[in-house]
Amino acid sequence: MLLSVPTAFPVEVEIARKGVFRLLRSRRNSRGNKVAMASGIIGIPDSLDLNVEYLPIPTHATITEHEGHSAEEPYFDPTVPRDVNAFRGKTAYLSCRIYNMGNRTVSWIRHADVHIISVGTYTYTSDQRYFILHDNTSGDWTLQIKWVSAKDEGTYGCQLNTQPIKSYYIMLTVVGKMPDQSTYPESWWEKENNLQHRMLADVANVPAAYIANEGDMYVSLGSTLNLSCILNTSDSQLFWYHDGEIINYDSLRGGITIIVEKSNITVSTLHIKNTSIEDSGNYTCSPSNANSASTVVHVIKGECFGSLIVFVCFFFSFLFFILTLIYLKCSESVDEGCDASVC
Incomplete structure (x- = not known):
C-alpha cells in the first residue's frame, strides 16, 4: 500500500490499524520510487516528497494510539498544542504532557541541528535562554526559550526513552514584535x-x-x-x-x-x-x-494596623487638645483687648 507524504517533518502516517509510523530513511525500489523504511515511533533525517510503502509492524514494536491506552503504557496528551506562536524578543513555552510516565526520562530535541537541549530538568547547552519547567502534579514538561528570534523557529521534539522512543513534536513560529x-x-x-x-x-x-x-x-x-x-x-x-x-x-x-x-x-x-x-x-x-x-x-503584621490606628487617634486627640487650649486662652483675653492677629 502506497501513501503520499507531505514535505513537512516530522511526519506521522496514520494506518488503518491505528499504528503511527515515523519515517526513518528512504531508498529506491525496483520501480524507481522513493520508499521510506518505517517501524514504530522513530525520527526522520530530512524532509522529502516520498511515497511510503506500508511495512508490517514488528511484534515487539510499541503502537501509539490516541485513546484506549493500557494502564502501564506511557503516552502523550494529544490535546496539548502542537503549533506555538511567540513574539520576537518574548518568551516561548513548548509543552508536552505525559501520562503513565513511570521512571522514564524526558528529553527535548531541536530538530534543526539534532541537538539535545535537555534530559530531565537538566539542560545540555551553553545557551542560557533554555530552561525546563516541570510540574509533578500534571506530568507537564515545558521547554522555556527566552528572547526568541527567527533562528529559533522550527520543530522541537519532546521524547520519552521507551523502546522504541516515543516523541511529541511541536512547531514553533516566531512572529513580529509585540505592539506597544x-x-x-x-x-x-x-x-x-x-x-x-x-x-x-x-x-x-x-x-x-x-x-x-x-x-x-x-x-x-x-x-x-x-x-x-x-x-x-x-x-x-x-x-x-x-x-x-x-x-x-x-x-x-x-x-x-x-x-x-x-x-x-x-x-x-x-x-x-x-x-x-x-x-x-x-x-x-x-x-x-x-x-x-x-x-x-x-x-x-496584624498589629501594625492596630498601632497605626492608635497613633492616628493619639495625634488627632493631641491636636484637638492644643486647639482647645488656644481657644480658651483667647476667650479669656478678649476682655483685655486680645490682639486679633493672635486670637
Whole structure:
C-alpha cells in the first residue's frame, strides 16, 4: 500500500490499524520510487516528497494510539498544542504532557541541528535562554526559550526513552514584535461573578494579560493571598513568578494552588495560604504569547494596623487638645483687648 507524504517533518502516517509510523530513511525500489523504511515511533533525517510503502509492524514494536491506552503504557496528551506562536524578543513555552510516565526520562530535541537541549530538568547547552519547567502534579514538561528570534523557529521534539522512543513534536513560529501598549484602543470592563475582568477591545485581537488587583496589595500576616490574572484568549499558557523566580507549587512551604478557568478568555487564580513576610514582593503573570502583568504584594503584621490606628487617634486627640487650649486662652483675653492677629 502506497501513501503520499507531505514535505513537512516530522511526519506521522496514520494506518488503518491505528499504528503511527515515523519515517526513518528512504531508498529506491525496483520501480524507481522513493520508499521510506518505517517501524514504530522513530525520527526522520530530512524532509522529502516520498511515497511510503506500508511495512508490517514488528511484534515487539510499541503502537501509539490516541485513546484506549493500557494502564502501564506511557503516552502523550494529544490535546496539548502542537503549533506555538511567540513574539520576537518574548518568551516561548513548548509543552508536552505525559501520562503513565513511570521512571522514564524526558528529553527535548531541536530538530534543526539534532541537538539535545535537555534530559530531565537538566539542560545540555551553553545557551542560557533554555530552561525546563516541570510540574509533578500534571506530568507537564515545558521547554522555556527566552528572547526568541527567527533562528529559533522550527520543530522541537519532546521524547520519552521507551523502546522504541516515543516523541511529541511541536512547531514553533516566531512572529513580529509585540505592539506597544500605548497603541491599543481603550479597554473595557466586564463584570462576571463579582470579579472585574479587564479585557482588551482590540480589533486585531492582540493577546493581553491583566491582573485584576492592580496597584500595590496589602494583606495581613497569616491570611490567604488571592491573585487573578486575566488573558483575553484561551490558547495560551500562564505562568506565575515571584520576584523573578517561577513559583514552585510543590515546594515544602505548601499551601500554594492555582486554578485555571478557560472560556473565550483565560483566568488563572493564584492562592497562597498562611502568608508570611517572605511572600511579599513582585508577582508576575506571564503568558506564553503576550506581555506580562505584575503587581506588588505587601504582607503586614496584624498589629501594625492596630498601632497605626492608635497613633492616628493619639495625634488627632493631641491636636484637638492644643486647639482647645488656644481657644480658651483667647476667650479669656478678649476682655483685655486680645490682639486679633493672635486670637
